Amino acid sequence: MWVKVKFFASLRELMNRADARVELPEGGSVEDVWLAASDGREKPANVLAAVNMEYVDFSAPVRDGDEVAFFPPVTGG
Amino acid sequence: MPVEVLESPFNPWQRLQDYETRPEAPHGRIGATAVFVGTMRDFNLDDGVAAMTLEHYPGMTEGYLERISAEADARWGLLDSLILHRVGRLAPQDPIVLVAVWSSHRREAFEACRWLMEELKSKAPFWKRETLTDGSARWVEENTRGY
Numbered sequence: 001m002w003v004k005v006k007f008f009a010s011l012r013e014l015m016n017r018a019d020a021r022v023e024l025p026e027g028g029s030v031e032d033v034w035l036a037a038s039d040g041r042e043k044p045a046n047v048l049a050a051v052n053m054e055y056v057d058f059s060a061p062v063r064d065g066d067e068v069a070f071f072p073p074v075t076g077g
Numbered sequence: 078m079p080v081e082v083l084e085s086p087f088n089p090w091q092r093l094q095d096y097e098t099r100p101e102a103p104h105g106r107i108g109a110t111a112v113f114v115g116t117m118r119d120f121n122l123d124d125g126v127a128a129m130t131l132e133h134y135p136g137m138t139e140g141y142l143e144r145i146s147a148e149a150d151a152r153w154g155l156l157d158s159l160i161l162h163r164v165g166r167l168a169p170q171d172p173i174v175l176v177a178v179w180s181s182h183r184r185e186a187f188e189a190c191r192w193l194m195e196e197l198k199s200k201a202p203f204w205k206r207e208t209l210t211d212g213s214a215r216w217v218e219e220n221t222r223g224y
Contacts, residue, residue, distance in 0.1 A: 008134055009204035010216040053137035055200070069134060075217040076131070076162065076203025077115050077174050077194060 001026055001064035005037045008071035011047065015039075024062075031058040033068045046073050078150055080142035080160040082133060087161060089114045089175040096159055096177070103156040109183040111190035113176045119169035121217070125210035131164045131173070134202040138162075145196045149178070152192075153185040160193065162203065195223045 005020040012018050015038065022036040030049045049056055050069045062068060093112065096102070117129055142160050149155060157179040167173065174197065178190040198220045205217040 006134075008202070009132060009206070050134075050137060050202075053134070053140055069137070071134070071202060072204065072216070073219045074198075074200060074202050075205045075220050076133070076201050077198040077220065 001028070001062075003033055003062055003065070004067045005033060006067065006069040008069065010072050011044070011070055014041070014044075026064075028062055029058065030056055030060050030062060030068060033062055034058065034070065037068075037070075044072070047071070048073065078143075078146045078155075078158045080139060080146055081162070082135075082138055082142075083161060083163050084165045086167075086171055087163065087175075089161065089172045092161060092175065093159070093177055103179065106181055107156055107179050108181045109179070109186035111178045111183075111186035113174070113190055113194050114172055115174040115194075117167045117169050117171050117173055121207060126169065126207045127210045128169075128208040129167045130206045130208075131167065132204050132206075133162075133164050138202050141201050142197065145193055145201075149189045149193050153178075153180060153189040155180050155185065155189055158189070158193070160197070162197070162201075164203070191223075198223060 002021055002023050005022055007015045007018055020037045024032050024036050034043055048071055049058055051066050119126055146158055155178055159177045161175040163173050176190055176193045178186050180186040208214045
């Protein structure tokens, strides 16, 4: 299956890209998406994840066509 | 209960006046209005800050703000609320955020306004990048706790 990946803010700079598309086996998790999209980079401790614009844990399942986003702690307001 | 992400500067007081005087505003029943306006400081962590760029996650940010707006409405029985938040490049003292809450009594207005701000600060996907007065730039790593 294929999923769409987005990186924001400092994580986008670390990854040198804002978007990616990755292929992974059915039944994969957000953690698997990170491994497939991060070119082997170690995951920073404070990275947050969302699937289809909802916060999730890295153990959450992903499905074909999902949008998975990774970003640092939020600093709005 | 509108929420809006704005790409250009706004005047929160003008927006409040426009919002309160629109014909469909809940006139008559309002006994309390609580307003929070956040503005950009010219310092952070003992450094001078010359400018700031705010980015967001289009779609998720608006969805999150709409959800906490609806949750505050249900929890405190609000008459109305308004949330505006800037993105893009800001200069010191530019307004960043407006949270306004209307209710019949002050307790609900104070509590809901505070809760909305803390939820927004801790979970709404916005990120700040500062340009310091010495020309260097850095991402703000985390928000200070409000409580």
